[in-house]
Amino acid sequence: MDYSSGPLLVSQRERQSKKFRAWVLFAIPLAALLFQISVPRFFQFVGFLDMPLLVVVYFSLMWRNQLGGLAIGALMGLAQDSLSHDPLGMFGIDKTLVGYFAASVGVRLDVDNAVLRLLLTFFSYLFHQCLYWVMSHALLGRQMAFEGQRWLLLGLMNAVVGVSLYHFLDKLRESV
């Protein structure tokens, strides 16, 4: 059965049709980290955004390479740990897994589809929050509330913002 003929599945040719410029790979993650530490100070209403997560999901989906996904996830996660005074590895493990799974999905599906991006970002956010909660409980012994409904809402909002962000980031890709 040929799955590549479906509307959401990606062909081999499409998989490697575009790639990112080198400066984008450096500047966008840095910008995401700077956004996370700077913008919510002055605009608290954007405090719900997890910009590093959105960037990890996007690059992992677009690269369609599991090793690349886990690498950027690990780097972004550790950087976020460094800036949040969490023990190093909390966000690192979290985002490594998110990056790996997002890249695994990107290998099989047409990740240029907006609806698919929305769903993937939504579930990535939920997975990220749940895993962080579990690790906080199990590894650090922290007593954190399980805010399922809040995460669902924030996941949706992050996904909506993420789709718009991905549309912008698509323009930074170049054809090869």
Added chain:
Amino acid sequence: MESFLNRYRNITVLLLVIFAQLVLLAVQVKNDQDVRIIRVWTVTAVTPVARVIEAVRGSTVGFVRNYFMLHDADAENRRLREEVGRLKIQNIFLQNQLNTADRAKALQVFQSKTASKMVAATVIGSSASTGSKIVLVDAGTPAGIQRGMAVVTPDGIVGKVLAAYPTGSEVQLITDPEFAAGVISQKNGVRGTLKGQGTPTCKLDYVPLEEKVEVGEMLYTSGDDRIFPRGFPAGVVKVVRNAQPFKEILVEPTGLQHEIDDVLIIVEGVHQQIPLVPPANQPVYMAPQPPADQKAPAPAPAGVAAAGASPGANPAGGTEADKLRSVYKSVGEAQNHTFGEGLPGSKPPDFTKLPTGPAGAAPPGNTTVPKPAGPPATNPATPPTGAPPAGTTAPPKQPDTQRKANQAAGAGPGQGQIN
């Protein structure tokens, strides 16, 4: 074996990366120590850019607020608009300089009043984690900043330094869920632990039920935690409830009431006394004094006016008793009698010669009968019944029947014996 690794290469790398981070995590948790080098790399990479962004943001916000919002107001005159725009840009620049100078001056004043040695720092970023309340400041180890130092503003304590790096420092705000500081209440001297909750209010913990803490009471640092010197304002008690096993007390931190841009890091703390009265949070506006009243006062009844002119007398707007007292006092003064000095049995003043006037100045029993106001008597020594001063007209002569009624009511038995 090789083919096995090739086949499962990705998942193998994933497991290795996860395992490495788990080991990293375990080492930190077990030894309660940080892997500092990774944080130093990240902070060193991020803080210079964050500082530039903060500078650009400050300039842009000032420009947008002061220029673009006023731009439309100048649309009527194109020629003048360019001139005004140019001047505004200059003004914005100068205003920004002034604001910076004002903030610096406020901190300088606070520094000079406080015995502790402090270093000023500017907040350039916040935590990358959404839950925690941590900010980045631009003062680092070269400025003498060390982990555990207290961070304050003139309004109150802000937090403590979590980590110091060459290019900046992390400050844990007092609203962070993991923050705690020893405090003491200003009025009743109750000690407790101030804890952050992740919300704008903090919690005062470990206060026994029998202790008395009042709403509105000021809390100061107690110095017990060896971080904050004693005597710095910490917050104001907002809610006090009885709970088990300790009181549930919510505190509004005074140091975070306003947006924090500039802070002071205490590098050498000196304990202070707890003030007897809480600091005034807001200056009280004092209106300028009213201008001197140029209008002539409204004509007053003769007796009252005479009383009002005498030193220490009540104004015309006093009570009926005041007015009556003034009338009798003026009569006594007119007859060279000083009340309170005569011996028992001495001759009292002749109160049959009470001045005529309206109801307010009339003796009791005659207050309901309105009388036309006579001319104001300007000299208290002038006898009310004597010749009127120059420029004034003589009061109308009172009929005998009215005078007798006044005498019966005002100077009856027992009322004329005022000594």
